[in-house]
Amino acid sequence: MTHRMARVSTIQDVARLAGVSPTTAKRALREADKLTPETLARVQAAIEALHYEPDQRAGGLRGGQSQTVGLVLGSIVEPFFAQFARTAARTLNRAGYTLIITENEYSAAREVEELRRLYGQRVAAIMIRAGYGPESREYLARMVARGVVVVEFDYTSPNSPYTHVMLNNAAAMYSAVAYVHRLGHRRVAALGTYHPSIHPEERSRAFPEAMNAHGLTVPPEYQRVTLLTEDTAYRLTHDLMSLPAPPTALIALAGTQAVGAYRALRERELHIPGDVSLLTFDNYPWTALVEPPITVIEQPVEAMAEATALKIIAALEGGSTGESITFPGKLIERGSCGPPKPD
Amino acid sequence: MTHRMARVSTIQDVARLAGVSPTTAKRALREADKLTPETLARVQAAIEALHYEPDQRAGGLRGGQSQTVGLVLGSIVEPFFAQFARTAARTLNRAGYTLIITENEYSAAREVEELRRLYGQRVAAIMIRAGYGPESREYLARMVARGVVVVEFDYTSPNSPYTHVMLNNAAAMYSAVAYVHRLGHRRVAALGTYHPSIHPEERSRAFPEAMNAHGLTVPPEYQRVTLLTEDTAYRLTHDLMSLPAPPTALIALAGTQAVGAYRALRERELHIPGDVSLLTFDNYPWTALVEPPITVIEQPVEAMAEATALKIIAALEGGSTGESITFPGKLIERGSCGPPKPD
DNA sequence: TGGTTCAATGATCTCGTGACCATTGGCGTA
DNA sequence: TACGCCAATGGTCACGAGATCATTGAACCA
Structure with a gap:
């Protein structure tokens, strides 16, 4: 050929x-x-x-915009996002739109180039899981000024002007802390601490608040600003468990983090939940296969993806994106949490 | 708004x-x-x-084609494909192309609508993991006649005229069978049997050949035509292990199948590898976390994705897609394979 | 000094479709 | 019978960038 x-x-x-x-x-x-x-x-x-x-390109040329929608994921290899993309694509396809899937790897700086690419295609709308940092904010605002519809999902940047579709992270984190507290845990760590620009996540912000609500505090030595990757979770877990007073329960903020945490705990030959309890966001298939199976907070991924896509469609068909929505997480108790070892 | x-x-x-x-x-x-x-x-x-x-749309209008490339995956939620998409996107982006990611869910019928969508965008090229069945063959040929470059990856349909980038499935399967044979296994089953139209995979075709090469045969009751999903693998594993003479070793054809197989074995309270050995394609993170960790055949995903993207770029810059390439799989021995239990 | 050359800039056409306006002709009605 | 209406169809332009050809003017050379 x-x-x-x-x-x-x-x-x-x-x-x-x-x-x-x-x-x-x-x-x-x-x-x-x-x-x-x-x-x-x-x-x-x-x-x-x-x-x-x-x-399809020629038609859109006239009206300025296309029948194309951009999707900016945090990471395409995170199953939560992959599944989100699948459902969003199906919903948009049914309505006659083509979805262009991209990822920002959680970085606003990286995101700018993806936005630029999408704008080069004159996408009519963007579904975005914004990356951390201020670099893309101005660019996104400019796209909106030029008529691009924007809806955020999974995460909303502080002071964001956009409609969003999210998990009720505060409530989910509260239920997680309540659960381990009920089991008797007092020294609890989340695998990531809130930071206004590096890690401005709701989950990490809600964690100390949920702890306080149970009369507990997060010791400073448990607080470390991280990213949502396997690697950082792996290192942080090792560090936490090396402390003189290590946590008796760990809460991973995403499924990928749980892999790193689990690996570190295995390497230290710590027994779950005998030596330490583990709980994570995202109900991935493998979490039910390890011994013991991991207690998780499940997100209604498909419902969230469909809701986000429907908001886009509504706005493009002449309406508006409407109000922001939150979905509840669901705590699924399996075997990875138990009473803490007495000191 | x-x-x-x-x-x-x-x-x-x-x-x-x-x-x-x-x-x-x-x-x-x-x-x-x-x-x-x-x-x-x-x-x-x-x-x-x-x-x-x-x-970007206006420029392409003139020349007929765009700076856009389509990627058709088997399933976006299969980590192998997600990672493939990530690497392919990076490579193509560097060369100035925009990638549109879609999936066919392993079905050629489903694939036609995706191809139609991509052709509506007048993609310059397509990287495709073709679905099973003949429905899309004609459409794809027509796209090629209209100047679209096509490269297949991961799978090539029988008698395909397209250049492809694949794992050396025959060699990988041979090494898997050789390994369990060396451990003493004689009753071995793969989680899927070759079928010219439903399941025309190299891996399932290579399995009985590899068995024959070791003086073994695959009993008819082990042979079942399936898809590459968790569900079918789950059911097939249950069925196989219920046989009067169940296999002593199982080979899953993809990472997603391994989840289903593992789940079924756990439900039956079979010990791995004491009661049955398990081996799978795809080195996913969780395979190292279960107890025992699973022996896998790793695919060089990133190298394969980059090679596929480079073929596309070469063809678009005036050259040709060149020769087909195969990459070797790598057997990583972990703890899920051992000698069979004496009868 | 007239002609040549070439760098710098401009005018015009093309791509394939959607939007809008124009034309044709048949039929009904006063 | 003359007028108006409307269904059916056609003509033309705009969209935004690339490609190609045209123009301008200054420098250079014999």
């Missing part, structure tokens, strides 16, 4: 073959009822014969 | 602000050396002031 001889048929070719004007041929696609049955049949036959497919 | 007042700046606006003709303004982007330094500076200042971004 060397090179190509593109000869793509256009609506003009269809019209010529059918013996009608291009305008009439186009109507066969969008306003079929305005044509005589015979004319319609002739045009459809021509479309079939030439295997004509409209060029 | 209600509705929009799109006023997007074009190269015309830039030209007007800079006091030059549109043609000159355009040259500031692609042939900057043809402009006087002063003119260039004026145009660049105007671009900066208006935050001008070229519309």
Whole structure:
């Protein structure tokens, strides 16, 4: 296979073959009822014969925007996001939109180039899990000023002006802390501490608040600002368990973190939940396979993805994105949490 | 946020602000050396002031094709594919292309609609993990006739005319069978049997051949045509282990299958590897966390993705896709395989 | 000094579709 | 019968960038 001889048929070719004007041929696609049955049949036959497919780019050129929507994920290899993308794509496809999936790797700086690419395609809307940092804020605002619809999901940056679809992270974290507190834990650590610019996550912000609500405090030596990666969770777990007074319960903020935490605990030959309890966000299949199976907070991924996509569609069809929505997390008790070892 | 007042700046606006003709303004982007330094500076200042971004769709209109490449995955929630997408996107982005990621859920029928969508965007090329079945073959051929570059990866349909990038599945399967044979296993089952249209996979085809090469045969009751999903693997494992003479070793054909198989074995309270050995394709993080950790065949995902993307780029820059490539799998011995229990 | 050359800049056409306006002709009604 | 209406169809332009050809003017050389 060397090179190509593109000869793509256009609506003009269809019209010529059918013996009608291009305008009439186009109507066969969008306003079929305005044509005589015979004319319609002739045009459809021509479309079939030439295997004509409209060029989506040309149409959008006129109106300025396309039938294309951008999706900016935190990380495409995080199953939560992959599943989100699947459901969002299905919903948008049904409504006639094409989804362009990208990732920002949790960084606003990295995100700018993706936004630029999406804007180059003149996407009509963007579903975004914004990255950390201020670098992309101005660019995003400019896109909105140019008519691009924006909806945030999974995370909303502080003072964000955009509608969002999220987990009720505060309530989920509260239920997690309440659960381990009920089991008797007093020294609890989350695998990540709130930081206004590096890690401005709701989950890490809600953790000390939930602790306080149970009359507990998070010791300073448990507090470390991290990212949502396996690696940082692995190192942080090792560090925490090396402390003179290590936590008796760990809360991972995302499924990928749980992998790192679990690996570190295994390396230290700590028994779960005998020596330390473990709880994580995201109900991934493997969490039920390890021994003991891990207690998790499940997110309604599909419902969240569909809600986000529907907001986009509503806004594009002339309405608005509407109010922000939160979904409840669900604590699924398995075997990785138990009473703490007496000191 | 209600509705929009799109006023997007074009190269015309830039030209007007800079006091030059549109043609000159355009040259500031692609042939900057043809402009006087002063003119260039004026145009660049105007671009900066208006935050001008070229519309990628308009340019492609002229030449017929775009700077866009389609990627058709088997399943976006399979980590192998997600990682493949990440690496492919990075490689293509560096070369100035935008990647549109889609999935066919292993079905050629489902695939046709994705191909149609991609062709609607007039993608210049497609990287595809073709689905099972004949439904999309004709459509794909038509796209090629219209100048779209096609490269297959991970799987190639029988008699496929396209260049492909794949794992050396036959060799990988041979090494897997050799390994369990060396441990003493004689009753071995793969979680899926070759079928020319339902499951025309190299791995399932290579399995009985590898068995024969070791003087073994696959009993008919072990042979079941399945899909690469967790669910089917789960059911098939239950069925196999219920047989009067169950296999002493199981080989899962993909990481997702391993989840289902592992779950079924746990439910039956079978000890790994004491009662049954397990081996799977795809070195996913969780496979090292379960007890015992699972022996896997690792695929060089990133190298494969990059190779596929580079073939696309080569073909688009005027060359050809070149020869098909295969990559070797790597057997990583962990604890899930051991000698079989004596009968 | 007239002609040549070339760097710098500009004008115009093209791509494929959607939006909008124009034309045709048949039929009903006063 | 003349007028108006409307269904059916056609003509034309805009969208935004790339490609190609055209123009300007200054420098250079014989």
